[in-house]
Amino acid sequence: MRLRWVYLVFLVLLLDQLAAAARRNRAGNRIRSRNTAAAVRARSQVQPRIVSGSTRRTTSATRSNASRPRSRIVNSSSKRAKRRANRQRSANNRTTKRSNKTSARIVGGVQARIVGGSTTSISSMPYLVQVHRGSALCGGSLIRDQWVLTAAHCVSGHAASSFYVIGGTSTQNGTDGVVRTVTYAGVAPRFTTKSMNMDAALLKLNATMTGTNIGTIALGQRMPRPGTRVRIGGWGVTKEGGDSVTNLRSVQLKVVKQKVCQNAYQGSATITNYMFCAQGKNKDSCSGDSGGGAVQNNRLMGIVSFGMGCARAGYPGVYTRVGRIRRWINNTIANN
Numbered sequence: 581m582r583l584r585w586v587y588l589v590f591l592v593l594l595l596d597q598l599a600a601a602a603r604r605n606r607a608g609n610r611i612r613s614r615n616t617a618a619a620v621r622a623r624s625q626v627q628p629r630i631v632s633g634s635t636r637r638t639t640s641a642t643r644s645n646a647s648r649p650r651s652r653i654v655n656s657s658s659k660r661a662k663r664r665a666n667r668q669r670s671a672n673n674r675t676t677k678r679s680n681k682t683s684a685r686i687v688g689g690v691q692a693r694i695v696g697g698s699t700t701s702i703s704s705m706p707y708l709v710q711v712h713r714g715s716a717l718c719g720g721s722l723i724r725d726q727w728v729l730t731a732a733h734c735v736s737g738h739a740a741s742s743f744y745v746i747g748g749t750s751t752q753n754g755t756d757g758v759v760r761t762v763t764y765a766g767v768a769p770r771f772t773t774k775s776m777n778m779d780a781a782l783l784k785l786n787a788t789m790t791g792t793n794i795g796t797i798a799l800g801q802r803m804p805r806p807g808t809r810v811r812i813g814g815w816g817v818t819k820e821g822g823d824s825v826t827n828l829r830s831v832q833l834k835v836v837k838q839k840v841c842q843n844a845y846q847g848s849a850t851i852t853n854y855m856f857c858a859q860g861k862n863k864d865s866c867s868g869d870s871g872g873g874a875v876q877n878n879r880l881m882g883i884v885s886f887g888m889g890c891a892r893a894g895y896p897g898v899y900t901r902v903g904r905i906r907r908w909i910n911n912t913i914a915n916n
């Protein structure tokens with residue numbers, strides 16, 4: 581009798597243990613399967629963003645050829661750039677005689693560098709790097725110690741191996757800088773040279789870039805508020821088709837309302853929500869500054885993209901909105 585009791589208690593305990601084990605097992609399965617689903621979701625989000633996508637032309641038909649805005653890259657030895665500058669100079673002559681409708685947006689001859697700014701030390705912008713491709717020069721921002729964010733129009737159509745990056749120097753080609761080659765170059769999926777939309781590219785360096793006056797910068801999350809200031813630096817040219825400067829220069833510009841900028845560029849360029857604009861009286865970024873960062877409160881808010889001439893009243897400079905491309909940045913870095 582007593583033995584049967586013991587047996588019964590044992591049986592009840594055993595059943596209880598088994599039930600508990602089964603419950604634990606079910607819970608475990610649920611957690612695992614949720615993880616798997618999330619992983620699958622994440623993977624399928626990641627994939628399409630890597631492909632450099634649409635080559636479809638955008639609404640450039642509305643653009644007047646005479647007043648196409650120019651990107652801010654420079655090739656100092658380019659004959660084409662010099663011919664273009666001459667064409668622009670003579671077109672500018674015509675401008676004064678014609679109505680604003682057809683040609684008032686053509687740039688005058690001489691283009692200043694980081695216009696209205698002043699020389700500065702790289703120690704005040706340690707994230708800023710030089711992106712070289714032969715004689716072509718752009719800026720870039722170190723956003724991880726092995727990754728540079730620059731403009732798509734500096735990178736599109738060129739092999740990663742054709743670039744090199746110099747950081748930690750105030751001087752163009754400065755021998756006090758750290759040099760890296762590029763092992764991967766990825767252009768933002770919606771970029772086209774016609775639209776200049778989503779003008780962003782990521783470069784992976786052959787090794788981490790660290791050292792004196794070298795540091796990464798955090799990404800901004802939203803559109804900088806109109807009226808607030810962004811700081812831009814670069815080694816941009818002193819005149820159209822001319823040479824870039826030796827010593828780093830920087831300038832502070834005021835963010836312009838999106839609508840104001842859209843109106844300013846109406847008929848010349850479409851200002852999309854991947855862009856924002858900034859302006860100063862006789863201040864601007866210019867050729868050779870492309871790809872450099874527009875920074876506010878130690879956050880990277882923009883990438884120098886394009887503008888109608890440089891520092892012209894009524895034509896703010898246009899910047900890629902970093903806050904809107906963070907997902908593409910994260911995914912590209914995670915997958916390469």
Ligand SMILES: *[C@@H]1O[C@H](CO)[C@@H](O)[C@H](O)[C@H]1NC(C)=O
Pocket residue numbers: 644645
């Ligand atoms: C603009 O240029 C394109 C090609 O560069 C040409 O096909 C088109 O006819 C031009 N449009 C005008 C209005 O000149």
Ligand SMILES: *[C@@H]1O[C@H](CO)[C@@H](O)[C@H](O)[C@H]1NC(C)=O
Pocket residue numbers: 655656657658659660713714715716
């Ligand atoms: C710069 O322009 C020159 C002359 O047009 C050309 O030979 C050279 O390949 C260009 N360099 C780059 C890096 O595009």
Ligand SMILES: *[C@@H]1O[C@H](CO)[C@@H](O)[C@H](O)[C@H]1NC(C)=O
Pocket residue numbers: 666669670671673
């Ligand atoms: C512009 O016009 C001036 C005077 O009309 C002339 O001297 C100059 O050569 C012109 N420049 C170009 C590039 O056509």
Ligand SMILES: *[C@@H]1O[C@H](CO)[C@@H](O)[C@H](O)[C@H]1NC(C)=O
Pocket residue numbers: 679680681684
């Ligand atoms: C051309 O533009 C200037 C400045 O924007 C303006 O003062 C002038 O009245 C315009 N001329 C014509 C013919 O529209």
Ligand SMILES: *[C@@H]1O[C@H](CO)[C@@H](O)[C@H](O)[C@H]1NC(C)=O
Pocket residue numbers: 656712714715716752753824825826
């Ligand atoms: C920097 O190096 C490039 C490539 O050799 C060259 O084209 C450019 O003129 C140099 N810039 C300066 C300021 O020396």
Ligand SMILES: *[C@@H]1O[C@H](CO)[C@@H](O)[C@H](O)[C@H]1NC(C)=O
Pocket residue numbers: 759760761786787
């Ligand atoms: C990266 O490239 C630089 C410049 O060419 C070179 O000095 C360095 O040794 C390279 N580092 C690695 C790890 O390949």
Ligand SMILES: *[C@@H]1O[C@H](CO)[C@@H](O)[C@H](O)[C@H]1NC(C)=O
Pocket residue numbers: 906907910
């Ligand atoms: C990107 O990744 C960082 C961490 O690596 C995370 O904090 C941030 O929220 C991510 N942003 C987006 C838009 O995915």
